[in-house]
Amino acid sequence: MNRREVEQPDHVLPTAGREDEELLRAVEKPGGGFKVTFTLLALVILGAWVVFSRQILFGLGVTGLNQPVAWGFYIVNFVFFIGISHAGTLISAILRLSKAEWRRPITRMAEIITVVVLAIGGFHPVLDLGRPDRVLNIYTAGRLQSPLLWDVTSISAYFMASTVYLYVPMIPDIAILRDRGARPQWLYSFLAWGWEGTPRQQAVLERAISILMVLVIPIAVSVHTVISYIFAMTLQPGWHSTIFGPYFVVGAIFSGIAALLVVMITLRKIFHLERYLKEVHFSHLAKLLLIMSLLWFYFTFSEYLTGYFGSEPTEMRVFFYKFSGPYAPYFWGMLMLNFMIPVLILSFRRTRRIPGILIASIGVVIGMWLERLNIVVPSLANPRLPYPTGFYVPSLVEWAMFVGGIATFVLGFALFARFFPLISIWEIREGRHLAVPETVARIESYLPDAAPARAGTEPEGG
Amino acid sequence: MMARWGMVIDLDRCTGCGECMAACHQENNLATAGPEETVQRSRAFHWLRLMPEFSGRYPEVKLRFLPQPCFHCDNPPCVRVCPVQATYLSEEGIVGQIYARCIGCRYCMAGCPYNAKVFNWYEPKRPRGVERGANPNVSLRPKGVVEKCTFCHHRIMRAREEARAAGRPLRDGEVSTACAESCPAQAIVFGDLDQPGSRVSQLARSPRAFRLHEDLGTRPKVTYLAEKG
Amino acid sequence: MEREAGKQPDHRVIMVLQVASVAGIWAFVLSIAVWILHLLHLSHRLHDVPSASVAISIVAIPVFLTGAAVLTYVFVGLRRGRSAAGPDRVEGKGR
Numbered sequence: 001m002n003r004r005e006v007e008q009p010d011h012v013l014p015t016a017g018r019e020d021e022e023l024l025r026a027v028e029k030p031g032g033g034f035k036v037t038f039t040l041l042a043l044v045i046l047g048a049w050v051v052f053s054r055q056i057l058f059g060l061g062v063t064g065l066n067q068p069v070a071w072g073f074y075i076v077n078f079v080f081f082i083g084i085s086h087a088g089t090l091i092s093a094i095l096r097l098s099k100a101e102w103r104r105p106i107t108r109m110a111e112i113i114t115v116v117v118l119a120i121g122g123f124h125p126v127l128d129l130g131r132p133d134r135v136l137n138i139y140t141a142g143r144l145q146s147p148l149l150w151d152v153t154s155i156s157a158y159f160m161a162s163t164v165y166l167y168v169p170m171i172p173d174i175a176i177l178r179d180r181g182a183r184p185q186w187l188y189s190f191l192a193w194g195w196e197g198t199p200r201q202q203a204v205l206e207r208a209i210s211i212l213m214v215l216v217i218p219i220a221v222s223v224h225t226v227i228s229y230i231f232a233m234t235l236q237p238g239w240h241s242t243i244f245g246p247y248f249v250v251g252a253i254f255s256g257i258a259a260l261l262v263v264m265i266t267l268r269k270i271f272h273l274e275r276y277l278k279e280v281h282f283s284h285l286a287k288l289l290l291i292m293s294l295l296w297f298y299f300t301f302s303e304y305l306t307g308y309f310g311s312e313p314t315e316m317r318v319f320f321y322k323f324s325g326p327y328a329p330y331f332w333g334m335l336m337l338n339f340m341i342p343v344l345i346l347s348f349r350r351t352r353r354i355p356g357i358l359i360a361s362i363g364v365v366i367g368m369w370l371e372r373l374n375i376v377v378p379s380l381a382n383p384r385l386p387y388p389t390g391f392y393v394p395s396l397v398e399w400a401m402f403v404g405g406i407a408t409f410v411l412g413f414a415l416f417a418r419f420f421p422l423i424s425i426w427e428i429r430e431g432r433h434l435a436v437p438e439t440v441a442r443i444e445s446y447l448p449d450a451a452p453a454r455a456g457t458e459p460e461g462g
Numbered sequence: 463m464m465a466r467w468g469m470v471i472d473l474d475r476c477t478g479c480g481e482c483m484a485a486c487h488q489e490n491n492l493a494t495a496g497p498e499e500t501v502q503r504s505r506a507f508h509w510l511r512l513m514p515e516f517s518g519r520y521p522e523v524k525l526r527f528l529p530q531p532c533f534h535c536d537n538p539p540c541v542r543v544c545p546v547q548a549t550y551l552s553e554e555g556i557v558g559q560i561y562a563r564c565i566g567c568r569y570c571m572a573g574c575p576y577n578a579k580v581f582n583w584y585e586p587k588r589p590r591g592v593e594r595g596a597n598p599n600v601s602l603r604p605k606g607v608v609e610k611c612t613f614c615h616h617r618i619m620r621a622r623e624e625a626r627a628a629g630r631p632l633r634d635g636e637v638s639t640a641c642a643e644s645c646p647a648q649a650i651v652f653g654d655l656d657q658p659g660s661r662v663s664q665l666a667r668s669p670r671a672f673r674l675h676e677d678l679g680t681r682p683k684v685t686y687l688a689e690k691g
Numbered sequence: 692m693e694r695e696a697g698k699q700p701d702h703r704v705i706m707v708l709q710v711a712s713v714a715g716i717w718a719f720v721l722s723i724a725v726w727i728l729h730l731l732h733l734s735h736r737l738h739d740v741p742s743a744s745v746a747i748s749i750v751a752i753p754v755f756l757t758g759a760a761v762l763t764y765v766f767v768g769l770r771r772g773r774s775a776a777g778p779d780r781v782e783g784k785g786r
Contacts, residue, residue: 059605060566061583066504068577070568130566130581130606137546137565144730144744148545148569153751156723160758168765189705190712193769204768208761215757234573235539235678384575384675385513385530391504547739 020428023421026271028182033270034418041411048404052127055397060130064395069380073398074128077405079227079372080255081121082155083248084365087256088114089162090220091288093213101439102284104431105276108424109267110260111166116412117259118162120405122155127401147233150226158216158223165212171195171205172426187419224252231375238307238318238379247299254292254338255368261285261361263413265354267422276423279353286357289364290346297339300371317382326391327378330370337367465632466555467613468655468683469642470665471529474690475649478512478527485644486510486531489614491596493586493603507580509611510641529650531641532557532578532611533674533682540570540579549608555655555683556613564607571608575678579610613652614639634660655683713766720759724752 026034054062065072088110095103125148126132142149175195178188195201228248231239241247261282268277307315322331342360345351377392416422486492486509495507512527534557541551548564551557559579571579585605588596596602599616603609614637621637634653642650653662665671670687727748734744 059582059584061499061505064503065583067506067571067580068504070571070581125567128567130568130608131564131604134563134565137548137563139726141546141563141733142726142730143545143547143739144727144734144747145740146543146545146569148543148567149730150747152545153727153747157751157754157758160719160755164758164762168762171765171769186705189702190708193709193766194773195769196772196774198772198774200772201769204765204772208765208768211757211761215754215761219754230569234543235575235680236572380572383577385577386515547737 019432020425022272023276023423023425023428024177024180024182026417027177027419027421028180030418034414037414038411038418041407041414044407045404045411048400048407051397051400052404055127056132060128062395062397064393064398066392068383069377069392071128071376071380072392073394073402074124076369076372076376077402078121078124078128079248079376080369081117081124081405081409082227083224083252083255083368083372084259085114085118085121085158085162085256086220086224086249086252087260088112088117089158089165089216090253091257091260093165093216093220096209096213097217099442100284101431101435102281104427104435105273105423106260106264106281106285107169107427108166109263109422110256111162111169112413112416112422113256113260113263114162115159115166116409116416118155118159119412120408122159124405125151147226147230150229151223154219154223154226158219161212161216161219165209165216167191168205168208168212169424169427170420172197173421173424176425177420221249224248231379236379237312237314237382237384238375241303241307243299243303247303250292250295250299251368251371254289254296255365257285257289257292258361258364258368261289261357262365265358265361267413267417271417271422273423276428282354282357283352286346286352286360289342289357289361293339293342293346293364300335300339314382314384318378321378321382322374325378327374331374334367334370334374337363338371464553464656465618465654466656466683467534467618468555468653468662468666468685469531469613469639470651470662470671470685470687472649472651472665472687473526473528474670474687475647476527476529476645477647477649479646480512480527481644481646482529482641482650483508483510483512485640486611489597489640490600490612491588491602493582493588495587499583505583509580509609528686529641530576530578530674531613531639531684533576533680533684534611534613536681536683537679539678539680540574543569543573545569549610554618556615557610558612558615559608559610561601561603561607561609566606566608568608575675575680576682579608581608582606634662709766713763716759716762720755723755727751 063072092103092107092110096107126135129135138149138152142152144150144153171191171193172195174188175192175197178185178192182188225245225248228244232241232244234240264277264282264285268274304319307319321327341363345356345360381392490509492509493507495505500506510529510531513530515526515528517524517526534555536551536555538551538557541549541557545567546563546565548560549557549570550560566581568581571577571581582603582605586603599620617639618637622632625632625636634657637652639650639652642652651662651665653660655663655666657663665687666685668687670690671685672688673682673685676682731741731744731748733739735741
């Protein structure tokens, strides 16, 4: 490919210098790997839909759901995927807001996770409907007093805000691709929105980003709070709990960071980003993961201890169903994967390295999925009245859609990496050229002011 | 002068024969779920079910059955959570389900503390010939919607029409549900709880009366009468 | 493969598409607002806890509007900030 060096307007940071060219390689010279990955994933997703067609034809009977356990995998995955989505935008917004300089190579990936996973998770309740053909009833006859409508509202707000929040900081990078003549040219011209990197444009962008990051945090918190309300607003034992909102939010951020770490380690390997994603980034995120693990355990402990100590019979049935009953493997597995293993691995500097972090993160992702399972199913399986409880065994259709959902997640990343840089080039450059003096100045501003110059007025020492 | 329909089930009379369940099936055109669905996959399909209750310890175990229809709560948790108002509390206190509007999210089932609702997991199956003999007053449900006991709403409407045609108010005992009517022990009484003289309102005030999980604040309108002695 | 001449897409078309996409965002946001108001009206008409609906609409509608407003601000800001148009032409708080 002949790539003309574009005549650049000589403003600040318009195009990638040679130093960050490797970030564009995946976009400009996609290898055969992309096509293979794309085809494989597309086949998996197609397969999942083929299996799912049975549900469309015959109804929800093809799932393993039954009379007391009316919700299963679809709802579990809905909560799980939406939880993962907190990785992104929330982490990225908090890191941006707190001016954590190590955020620069991380934020973009985090934001992609949010958008991709939110689209997948948000679709899951539709899979769960007995009459997906009537989904528009929510628009024509919806009732805002139903927690499900709170979800529809807050997830769509989150989806919009996080898409905008992904897109706006991407504009300068898209302009780089446009200026370098990447194809499809119309796409980059369209999306670059006439970015030239003039000071005024930069001011606009910066202000927009700072509005967005403030806007996105409460929306993100609201999303998982409201999802927990779906459960907490019913009277069911094990669900009707006041701490469910913050408990879900903590769990969501927890699983989100873990997913982010898994994604970062994987992409680092695939796209050879070792120069950008260094041990120190993983170490910082891992500490965050450790804190969230402890916080998650604290919430779990409070939740279960209050249930146990109160010993309300219906509550106890659910409790023992998880503690020593059929769900014991999942319950204890959850505690192992979410608390014991990550704390053991991440507490020590020796093991807090990439392989250890990868193990802990994968564990947490699985553990948080188990947590969602432990919340949704046991409460339904142990209703207040001694109904003949059926054991919930997910069917092939549900597993297929689970695999399909994960494949869609990977596909989303593959597509994104094919067309856009995975690491924000302009933010890295900004870090290189502007952030160091800025940070020095900021740190200096934290230091105590110099002693008053007027000597004599104030005696020094005693 | 709105009625407030309710039911009293006298456990002292109930023999657990299951006639109420059968009558309900026939009256309301309930689909049949085969033994595989019912037993292995736990998808028993009843608007009124016999809830088993065990008491005592082995070997002195006592098993009895509580006929359990929808309780038509005055403060129904299922109605509160429905996203499309497919389930509602009517002015006469009947919790109804609009099959044509239900999107099948099953939130009401998850929200009901009594598990009174059932879901059409498949296209409803009916034994050959039953389709033609179906009760014309009760609509058939499609697959993928939630359905539930209606307190035989169609009977109430018909009785009211007849009373109106005759120019008189609806009398107590004139309306009865299929389960109440069929009960050989006459354990089930149906009527207007707001009508002071009605049998159901008198029985509901009996010292033996109790309602299931009243502590939840659901205010169920089905009252049980405890066994004597 | 390379069509040097036709490589630059028509800027008019791109511009129209961009304006259309911003308009699309507004259409989306406004339709959500209309939807929420419709539900509010519905809950009022059906005596179905309008207070919940009021509370949600008070929070939700401004959030959506803010999102669209920020996007529009970026779009207009970037347009005006182009070097051809002359930097700091407009009421510049910039820098």
